[in-house]
Structure formats: structure tokens, C-alpha cells
Amino acid sequence: MREFRPYSKRVNPIHINIRDRKEIKTGVRLSIPYMLLLKIGETYKIRLPKNKVKEHEFRVINRVHYDGQNLVNWFGLDLPELNPDVNNTSAYNQIGDRFGMTGYCEVEIIIDRFYELFSEAEDDIFKMYYKLLEDACEIYNYFLDRYSAVVRHRQVSKLTPLDFQKFTAFHIKNNEVVSSVHVAALHHVVFIEKKDGVIIPQSSVTERLQELLQSECDEGNIATFGVSAVRQLFTGNYLTGIVESITQLEAYLHLSYKKAFLERGIDEKQVETLLDSFTLRKFLDSLPLIMNRNEFLRLSEQNDLSLINQAVNIRNKYVHLGRNIDELKKFEQVEKYINAINNFCVDLSNFCGIDNMLDKSKSGW
Known part of the structure; x- marks a missing residue:
């Protein structure tokens, strides 16, 4: 059994003076556990009702498709007369895939405010990462309501900070990333040997x-x-x-x-x-x-x-x-x-x- 506590790897962790922070936005890259039916790289500007001055951004930056025999089995096509050629293919489910069985996507959310990403106090910084995720989820869930209404991809679920174990956060100035941090095992994880089975009641x-x-x-x-x-x-x-x-x-x-x-x-x-x-x-x-x-x-x-x-x-x-x-x-x-x-x-x-x-x-x- 191996136990992993929250971990972060910093890239160019520069200190930003208070007077300069108004020019800094904070971005976060997340893996959404299902596909969004959007073009990669297309940016959506978002203004939340509580503060219409702040303009946030959202975009899909990558898709990860599951393929092969697992997909064939999931859709019930593992019959001799139906079994399709699974080489170099991925699946698309017309009514949506809220469980992410066909794949998932990676997204980027740019929040129009500065968050502290680097601190020597470990407990404080992981609390700040959690706060960053809370605000990112608020923006994403606001986006998702409108996306689901217009795209008619309505089965997909909203998200909370507990849905993410890993993410990348970064500071951005004039559309350039100036520093970043990679976070893993945010909510703590324990790896168990296969021979030990799973935890059961x-x-x-x-x-x-x-x-x-x-x-x-x-x-x-x-x-x-x-x-x-x-x-x-x-x-x-x-x-x-x-x-x-x-x-x-x-x-x-x-x-x-x-x-x-x-x-x-x-x-x-x-x-x-x-x-x-x-x-x-x-x-x-x-x-x-x-x-x-x-x-x-x-x-x-x-x-x-x-x-x-x-x-x-x-x-x-x-x-x-x-x-x-x-x-x-x-x-x-x-x-x-x-x-x-x-x-x-x-x-x-x-x-x-x-x-x-x-x-x-x-x-x-």
C-alpha cells in the first residue's frame, strides 16, 4: 500500500508585487470526465451575474478518445454480425455521454483575477488551490447550463472541486504564461496492491x-x-x-x-x-x-x-x-x-x- 498526499511541482515560481497583480489573470487546466461537443481552441467569454465587470474565458484544448474493444463491448456491438473494425476509430454517442465512456476532454479556464499560487506554508497554499478550483467550477457550471441548453447535450453533470485530483494552474500576463504549478493527488490517494483487493464495508x-x-x-x-x-x-x-x-x-x-x-x-x-x-x-x-x-x-x-x-x-x-x-x-x-x-x-x-x-x-x- 502506498499513500500519496497533495503534491505540487512549481515552474518559474516568481513573486508578483501587490501593485502588479491587477495585470495578472489566473488560469487552470482541467480534465473534464466527458466530451464536450465544441471546437478545440474556440474561446468563450463569460461574465458572471455577480460581477459583470470581470471577463473570464473558457476553451476546450484537447480531446482524449477511448477506442478499441472496450468501446465495442460498451455499446453492445461485440457480436459476430455487428462487430465493427476498431482499428484507428473512436466513438460518438448522439445523445451524449455523461459517464465519459467514449472519452474525455481537457479544458482551460482563465479567471479574471489574481490567485496566490506559491507559498512556503503548505497548508495555506493547498487551501488556495481548492479555492481556485471552487471558482473555476463556478465559472464552468455557469457555462455548462448555457451549453446544455443550446447544444442539447444535457446529460452531462456539473462539477465540484472534489472531481479533480490533478490540474495545472498558471499566471498569465498579456496572454503570456509567466509561471505555473502542477498539482497532483489534491484530495489524498492510497494505492492498494491488487492482491489485497478493494476496500469493502x-x-x-x-x-x-x-x-x-x-x-x-x-x-x-x-x-x-x-x-x-x-x-x-x-x-x-x-x-x-x-x-x-x-x-x-x-x-x-x-x-x-x-x-x-x-x-x-x-x-x-x-x-x-x-x-x-x-x-x-x-x-x-x-x-x-x-x-x-x-x-x-x-x-x-x-x-x-x-x-x-x-x-x-x-x-x-x-x-x-x-x-x-x-x-x-x-x-x-x-x-x-x-x-x-x-x-x-x-x-x-x-x-x-x-x-x-x-x-x-x-x-x-
């Missing part, structure tokens, strides 16, 4: 999986919104992730109140009519009315309710105004919101007596 995890797959509890399916929220997070759809997590939250709150009111002898039709009049804010604010003091104290101590309320505000602004008012663009920022809501929903489901698939205590993984 312990038996408690696989037993839990078997249990959930055989479960007949319909309410347990609500947690799939929480799972989907995490999936949206990792595919760069930050606001969609927030919305899906809040959808899960509303459902568990509704069940919690219904359980409490039915236990108090209120007719089920009356309960449904009453709950239909509740807003999400009222559901959250009225929790002390349906729980005893110890239950609510435990819920408050184990969960960051202020963080959940912030997420609700973000969701409301997005759903009702159609805008990213809070400029959500940081992976860790959105991850905190989604994790907070998912953990809160686990506690609510326990209050309702519902088995929640996101309950980590039941698998230990």
Missing part, C-alpha cells in the same frame, strides 16, 4: 443494507430525498440539494405532528386539515408543543437549529424568487446545511418510530 454495513432492501416501511422511503440531496451536492447542484433536503424535512415534520396529534385523540381528518395550514416555519417553531421538555432539549442539543433555519431561508428564496440570493458556491458550505438537515431528520424519524436509512448508528460505516 464490514458485515454490519452489508447486513444493514439487506435489512433496508427488505423493509416494508413506506415512510422509510422519505429518506431517499436526503440521499438524493447528498448526490446533488457531489454533482455540483447545490441549490437542488438544499431543496431536496428540505423536502425530506417537511415530510418528517408532518409525520411528527400527525403522530403527536393522533396520540392526543384528534380525528385524523381534522389533523390533516390543521397540518395543511402549517407553514414550514410554523412546523419548526412549534416543535416544543408536540414534544415533552426532555425530548425537545435533546433535539436542540444534538442539532444546529439555526443552521437548519438558514437552509430553509435559502430554499424559500430560491423556490419563490428563482435566484441564488445567498451565492451558494462552496461545497463545504452546502454540505453543512445538508448534513444538518439529514441528522435532524434522523432524530425526527426516531421520534416517529420510523427506521431511517441515513441513521449511521445502525450500520457503523
